Amino acid sequence: MNAHAKHTADATTVEESLAIQQANAAFDSKAATDLAMQNTLLTPRFYTTDFDEMDAINVEPVRKDWDKLIGQMKADPNKGHFKKNADWDQIDWEGMDPALKAEFLDFLVSSCTAEFSGCVLYKEMKRRGNNKDICELFALMSRDEARHAGFINDALREAGVAVNLGFLTREKKYTYFRPKFIYYATYLSEKIGYARYITIYRHLEANPEQRFHPIFKWFKEWCNDEFSHGEAFALLMRTDPKLTQSFTNKLWIRFFLTAVYSTMWVRDHARPEFHKALGVDIDWYDQEVFRKTSTIARQVFPLELDIDHPRWLPNLRRMNDAFLAMDRAKKRGGLGGLLGRAAAGTKAAMAFVALYTIPVVKNEVPAQVRLEPSY
Amino acid sequence: MGFLTRSTETAPCTVEVCHTFDELSAHVRLDNGAVINPGDTVQVHGAPVLAGYGEHITEQRTATITRASTVEQIWTRLTGDFEFMELCEFSFSEEATL
Numbered sequence: 149m150n151a152h153a154k155h156t157a158d159a160t161t162v163e164e165s166l167a168i169q170q171a172n173a174a175f176d177s178k179a180a181t182d183l184a185m186q187n188t189l190l191t192p193r194f195y196t197t198d199f200d201e202m203d204a205i206n207v208e209p210v211r212k213d214w215d216k217l218i219g220q221m222k223a224d225p226n227k228g229h230f231k232k233n234a235d236w237d238q239i240d241w242e243g244m245d246p247a248l249k250a251e252f253l254d255f256l257v258s259s260c261t262a263e264f265s266g267c268v269l270y271k272e273m274k275r276r277g278n279n280k281d282i283c284e285l286f287a288l289m290s291r292d293e294a295r296h297a298g299f300i301n302d303a304l305r306e307a308g309v310a311v312n313l314g315f316l317t318r319e320k321k322y323t324y325f326r327p328k329f330i331y332y333a334t335y336l337s338e339k340i341g342y343a344r345y346i347t348i349y350r351h352l353e354a355n356p357e358q359r360f361h362p363i364f365k366w367f368k369e370w371c372n373d374e375f376s377h378g379e380a381f382a383l384l385m386r387t388d389p390k391l392t393q394s395f396t397n398k399l400w401i402r403f404f405l406t407a408v409y410s411t412m413w414v415r416d417h418a419r420p421e422f423h424k425a426l427g428v429d430i431d432w433y434d435q436e437v438f439r440k441t442s443t444i445a446r447q448v449f450p451l452e453l454d455i456d457h458p459r460w461l462p463n464l465r466r467m468n469d470a471f472l473a474m475d476r477a478k479k480r481g482g483l484g485g486l487l488g489r490a491a492a493g494t495k496a497a498m499a500f501v502a503l504y505t506i507p508v509v510k511n512e513v514p515a516q517v518r519l520e521p522s523y
Numbered sequence: 524m525g526f527l528t529r530s531t532e533t534a535p536c537t538v539e540v541c542h543t544f545d546e547l548s549a550h551v552r553l554d555n556g557a558v559i560n561p562g563d564t565v566q567v568h569g570a571p572v573l574a575g576y577g578e579h580i581t582e583q584r585t586a587t588i589t590r591a592s593t594v595e596q597i598w599t600r601l602t603g604d605f606e607f608m609e610l611c612e613f614s615f616s617e618e619a620t621l
Contacts (some may be wrong), residue, residue, distance in 0.1 A: 193606060196559050228530035231544065258613065265610060267548050284551070290548075297547035305576065313540050313549045314571030319589075324561030334608035344613075407608065415613040511524065 189312045196322045203279045210383045213518050221288040229369045230299040236362045248351045253420040260300040267293035292373045303363050332404045338378035343440035345371035358427040376522040382448045406504045413464045414471050451508040455481035463502040470496035526593045536586040542574035562591030562599035
């Protein structure tokens with residue numbers, strides 16, 4: 149791959165840096181046509197929602213906090229941060245353990261796709277909405293997500309993976325998200341994203357010898373963006389108390405928390421080599437991320453999951469076993485595979501119910517919504 | 524749009540793909556103001572828009588919108604919410620084993 153191309157981080161003058169970038173661009177297009185680079189097609193989802201309902205949002209009850217947050221985002225403190233500098237160490241991709249490389253690339257591609265999906269969703273909201281406050285917020289968030297995606301993409305290019313945006317000409321089906329689901333889901337995904345990145349960042353700060361790729365050095369600023377996006381959704385949820393306080397919506401919040409936490413558990417356990425290289429025990433890491441996310445979410449959710457309950461970890465493990473059995477059944481195929489899938493599906497559903505029915509910890513939301521990243 | 528049948532229509536559209544260091548994004552805008560509803564599908568015609576690194580491409584294309592039937596639309600409204608997990612960084616790989 150790019151082994152012969154000099155890195156821009158090594159350039160000493162602007163001219164040199166530009167020349168390197170040009171050479172890289174030429175190399176990339178040639179490599180992409182030669183299929184020398186592994187081609188990864190991004191497959192984001194496309195969403196539509198009830199735009200009239202979104203337009204009807206009134207941020208007046210939280211106006212002071214809202215304007216302050218939007219002001220911060222407009223000031224764009226992270227502009228220019230997401231570029232490589234002298235801290236960007238060269239990586240010997242060829243020499244990396246193949247199992248670790250596969251898991252790490254999967255991590256980068258899925259991170260890039262998630263940023264990208266957020267970017268597409270937010271831009272669509274901005275385009276179709278008529279509410280000035282909401283459109284402004286979504287435009288700013290879309291900017292951040294596109295920037296993050298660009299940064300991860302750059303790391304992927306170095307590893308010889310070309311991200312393909314050809315998905316646009318494929319048939320795309322638009323799915324539907326109720327506005328309140330957008331708030332719960334994006335709030336949680338932004339806050340849990342913050343908790344995940346900051347936990348890794350702090351761990352590597354204490355154990356720099358485990359940092360096998362320089363991208364982790366950028367995690368702090370990256371996750372501060374995630375944090376402020378989450379803040380915006382926290383304020384949005386505060387504009388209408390029903391969103392978090394009605395009986396049905398409490399059940400939904402509980403559902404979202406259980407689904408997101410258990411999915412994260414299963415997905416992280418699929419990347420043993422990645423976590424081993426970081427020196428992170430996956431069980432510890434996931435519990436730590438849940439704990440941070442739950443603590444932050446006290447700003448807006450009236451309940452939190454009891455992750456220290458005796459039924460919590462055993463059922464997460466059961467859930468993971470069910471997904472592993474599902475994979476094996478899919479590979480097996482045929483009638484046996486079909487029966488195996490049904491059995492695994494039942495097992496996963498039972499584990500989910502067991503997790504969902506763990507009594508939750510009630511929480512009185514504070515009068516003051518806004519938080520600053522403090523981990 | 525029928526209760527069980529789909530219908531199609533075409534619309535001019537603008538495709539914008541940005542593949543630079545500062546931004547990786549791709550968007551389609553329907554230029555005649557057509558509104559996409561739950562369950563509809565959109566296909567942009569022509570070769571894939573492939574922006575090389577450092578390129579920012581804007582192209583005029585034609586898109587075919589396949590309108591979902593009423594049943595499909597209701598189904599998408601009822602079930603679409605469950606695809607929320609796609610927004611999380613840890614949800615994009617299909618398998619539990621890599």
